Structure formats: C-alpha cells, structure tokens
Amino acid sequence: MNDRLIEKIKKLKKAREAVMLAHNYQPAEIQDLADFTGDSLALSVKAAETDAKVIVFCGVQFMAETAAILSPQKTVLLPDKSAGCPLADMITAEQLRDLKQKNPDALVVCYVNSSAEVKAESDYCCTSSNAVNLVNSLTQEKTIIFVPDQHLGRFVAEKTHRDLILWPGYCHVHVIISEDDIKNAKAKYPDAVVMAHPECTEKVKALADQLLSTGQMLKFAKNSNARHFVVATEVGMVYPLKKQNPQAEFIPASERAICPNMKKITPEKVLWSLEDMHYKVTIPEHIRIKAKTALDRMVEVLPT
Ligand code: 13P
Numbered sequence: 001m002n003d004r005l006i007e008k009i010k011k012l013k014k015a016r017e018a019v020m021l022a023h024n025y026q027p028a029e030i031q032d033l034a035d036f037t038g039d040s041l042a043l044s045v046k047a048a049e050t051d052a053k054v055i056v057f058c059g060v061q062f063m064a065e066t067a068a069i070l071s072p073q074k075t076v077l078l079p080d081k082s083a084g085c086p087l088a089d090m091i092t093a094e095q096l097r098d099l100k101q102k103n104p105d106a107l108v109v110c111y112v113n114s115s116a117e118v119k120a121e122s123d124y125c126c127t128s129s130n131a132v133n134l135v136n137s138l139t140q141e142k143t144i145i146f147v148p149d150q151h152l153g154r155f156v157a158e159k160t161h162r163d164l165i166l167w168p169g170y171c172h173v174h175v176i177i178s179e180d181d182i183k184n185a186k187a188k189y190p191d192a193v194v195m196a197h198p199e200c201t202e203k204v205k206a207l208a209d210q211l212l213s214t215g216q217m218l219k220f221a222k223n224s225n226a227r228h229f230v231v232a233t234e235v236g237m238v239y240p241l242k243k244q245n246p247q248a249e250f251i252p253a254s255e256r257a258i259c260p261n262m263k264k265i266t267p268e269k270v271l272w273s274l275e276d277m278h279y280k281v282t283i284p285e286h287i288r289i290k291a292k293t294a295l296d297r298m299v300e301v302l303p304t
C-alpha cells in the first residue's frame with residue numbers, strides 16, 4: 001500500500017478524532033490500517049465504549065448501523081454506502097410483525113445481521129458468539145422466534161435444546177461451502193482441525209470439529225497446538241488467523257466463499273470518507289430507541 005496514502009489517513013484520523021474499526025473479513029490492508037479488528041460483538045462493544053468523536057466502520061451496513069444505534073452522539077461513517085448484507089435484507093420489519101402476530105406470546109431474538117427496523121421489532125439481539133448464552137438466559141415459559149438466519153438458528157436450537165421458530169434466511173457466502181469441500185480438505189490434511197462458522201449448512205457443521213464465530217476462531221487457534229486448520233467461513237478470515245499464528249497453516253474450506261460487500265472498502269475510500277465525512281449512518285430516533293433496547297441486551301451477554 002502507498003505510504004503517502006497511509007500517512008494521510010493517519011493524519012486525518014487524528015485531526016477528526018476518529019477511530020477505525022474493521023471486521024475480520026475486511027481486506028488485509030484495511031485490517032492493518034484499523035485501530036481495532038474483531039467480530040460483530042467485539043466491534044459493537046468497541047463502538048459503544050470508544051470516546052472517539054467519529055467511527056469509520058470498515059464492514060457492512062448493519063454493523064455501522066449498530067454502532068450508530070448504540071452511540072448516537074458519535075458520527076458513524078461507512079466508506080462505501082452500498083456495502084450491505086443480503087442476509088440482513090432477507091426479513092423486513094413488516095414480515096417480522098406478521099410473524100409476531102401469528103405467535104403473540106413469543107419472544108423475538110434477532111441476529112445482529114438485520115436492519116435497524118427489524119431490531120426495533122425485536123426483544124433481544126445477538127451475534128453468533130453469544131446467541132447460545134443469550135437464548136439460554138431466556139425463560140423456558142416462552143416460545144422464541146429467531147430471525148433471520150436459519151442455520152445459526154438451528155445451531156442455537158441444538159445447543160440450547162429448545163424449539164425455535166425460525167425464518168428461512170441464509171448467508172449466500174457460507175452456504176456455498178459444501179460437504180465435499182470439507183471432505184476434500186480433510187483428506188488432504190488429515191490432522192487438521194475444522195473450524196466452521198454457525199452460518200454454514202447443517203451438513204458442513206456436522207463435519208466440523210469446532211463451531212465458532214470469527215472472534216472465537218481467533219481465540220481457539222491461539223490456544224491450540226494444532227498445525228493445520230480448515231477454515232469454513234469467509235476467506236478473509238485466514239488473514240487475521242495467519243497474522244496471529246504464523247507457525248500454523250490455515251486452509252480456506254472454499255476459495256469461493258467471498259463476501260463481495262466486505263471487499264468494497266478500500267484504503268482510498270477510507271481516506272475520502274474521512275475527508276468528506278461521508279457516508280454518515282443515521283437512524284430515525286423512534287427506531288433507534290427501540291432497536292437500542294435489543295442491542296443493549298446483546299452487548300451485556302458474554303460470548304460462549
Ligand atoms: P462474526 O460475528 O462471527 O464476525 O460474523 C459476522 C458475519 O457477518 C458472518 O458472516
């Protein structure tokens with residue numbers, strides 16, 4: 001990366017009193033430039049805690065929205081406003097209201113990969129790292145609606161031994177990883193530990209050794225003596241794993257598991273974002289207040 005570009009970004013970050021947060025799937029150069037990298041939960045907590053005036057969110061829209069909901073006094077910038085998450089768009093607030101009407105006594109838990117409007121219709125929010133703990137903390141007396149990711153939902157149902165009402169949403173990046181991808185990687189690296197994200201299909205998860213959020217993958221690999229890891233999630237995850245554990249080898253389960261939205265952020269866009277203070281992420285106050293209740297409950301629950 002161009003040294004002058006890096007210098008300009010650093011200078012402007014300081015002048016604007018900005019902090020740069022980047023998700024673990026971001027391009028390597030963005031992760032290297034960021035002040036903090038992490039999974040959805042860690043970045044939400046960081047966004048809520050920081051005393052920076054500006055947050056440059058290098059991730060996708062629902063992540064920047066989460067930061068804006070938790071910290072309305074801060075300016076949250078998303079360097080590419082088209083960086084969305086198709087999974088988050090798979091349920092609308094209207095569809096959730098219909099589902100609630102059909103199950104009037106149910107509690108609603110939404111995955112953080114959802115719109116602000118859907119969060120506002122939910123009682124609780126969670127990420128893949130604390131979904132099991134969150135559902136375990138809820139009364140057995142109530143039915144639970146879990147939206148929008150069916151695969152994370154089935155993982156939570158199995159771990160908590162609870163019947164959840166699921167929504168048929170999915171992440172197109174994770175469902176592309178097939179059983180054969182895992183079998184082939186295991187045949188090539190018989191000693192490898194297979195780490196899979198809960199957004200993967202049930203068939204893939206059945207072949208995995210560990211089901212982990214991206215932050216949990218980093219923690220697990222750090223404390224493991226294994227030499228080889230098969231990584232069943234978005235390919236960008238291999239970069240922080242390798243950076244943290246240079247002695248081990250990390251094999252992506254599928255080279256096709258690329259999230260195009262995560263790759264929209266570039267160093268140039270980060271610079272323009274800081275120069276022009278765009279794109280500001282704002283949430284209408286009546287939605288923000290309701291969504292914040294669900295998100296406050298999310299950041300209180302520790303990862304599993
Ligand atoms: P994590 O919370 O595990 O980082 O996952 C975010 C995500 O978008 C997975 O596709």
Ligand code: SF4
Binds near residue numbers: 060088171172173259
């Ligand atoms: Fe959304 Fe999937 Fe991309 Fe994660 S990997 S941001 S769930 S599309």
